[in-house]
Amino acid sequence: MAEVPLAPSGPIIVYVELVGPRTSRTITMALDTGAILTMIPIETALAIGYDPATVTKRVELVTASGVELAPTLTIETTRCLGQAVRNLEVVCHDLPAQSPVKGLLGLNFLRRFNVHLRFLHSTLELSSRRSKQDA
Numbered sequence: 001m002a003e004v005p006l007a008p009s010g011p012i013i014v015y016v017e018l019v020g021p022r023t024s025r026t027i028t029m030a031l032d033t034g035a036i037l038t039m040i041p042i043e044t045a046l047a048i049g050y051d052p053a054t055v056t057k058r059v060e061l062v063t064a065s066g067v068e069l070a071p072t073l074t075i076e077t078t079r080c081l082g083q084a085v086r087n088l089e090v091v092c093h094d095l096p097a098q099s100p101v102k103g104l105l106g107l108n109f110l111r112r113f114n115v116h117l118r119f120l121h122s123t124l125e126l127s128s129r130r131s132k133q134d135a
Contacts, residue, residue, distance in 0.1 A: 004081060006122045013101055014124070018090075019077035020048030027102040029080075031115075031124070035106035037072065038090045044102065045073065045092045052092040059091055068093070078109060081126040085112055 006012060011030040018025055018040060025044050037059070045052050055071035070093040078088040088109060095102065116125040 004124050006117075006119070006124055008122065011100060012117070012124060014080050014105060016103070016105055017077075017079040018044060018048055018075050019079070020045075020050055020075060022047075022049030024048060028100070029103040029105040030101045031110070032104040032106055033110065035104045036108065038078070038088060038106040038109050039093050039095070039104040040075075040090050041094050041102050042092050043094075045090075048075075050075075050092075055092075061091065061093060080105060080109065081124070083113055083126045083128060085109055 004014065013028050014031055015026050016029045018027065025048050027040070027044055029038075042052050050073050052071040052073065055073050057072050058069040059072055061068050061070050070091045072089055072091050075088050075090050076086065078085050078090075095104075110126075113126040113128060116123075116127065118125070
């Protein structure tokens with residue numbers, strides 16, 4: 001169980017390590033309870049060893065510019081706040097350049113844990129509900 005301080009305003013930003021077949025990368029992500037899937041940038045997927053252009057499975061994303069089809073793939077290991085999940089499905093899509101984060105940590109990661117947001121104490125904590133899916 002790890003606890004991190006929350007910023008007094010703005011999105012809840014966490015560091016997420018993504019492990020692929022070639023290497024790993026740590027990026028900043030917003031904790032997003034409105035996102036069903038976790039979203040990572042295309043460049044990060046390429047860097048850790050995946051090629052989103054060759055993926056056949058795609059999901060519809062509603063963006064400010066309309067509906068887009070974005071590739072989904074399965075990341076070997078995703079780590080955040082001392083917790084890890086193996087074989088996490090992610091959608092590959094770039095957030096706008098002015099975004100304070102590179103991706104979104106969605107419900108498909110968060111639902112595997114107890115998430116404790118303590119706004120009055122300015123802390124965020126994930127605690128494990130150990131299952132065979134968790135790493």
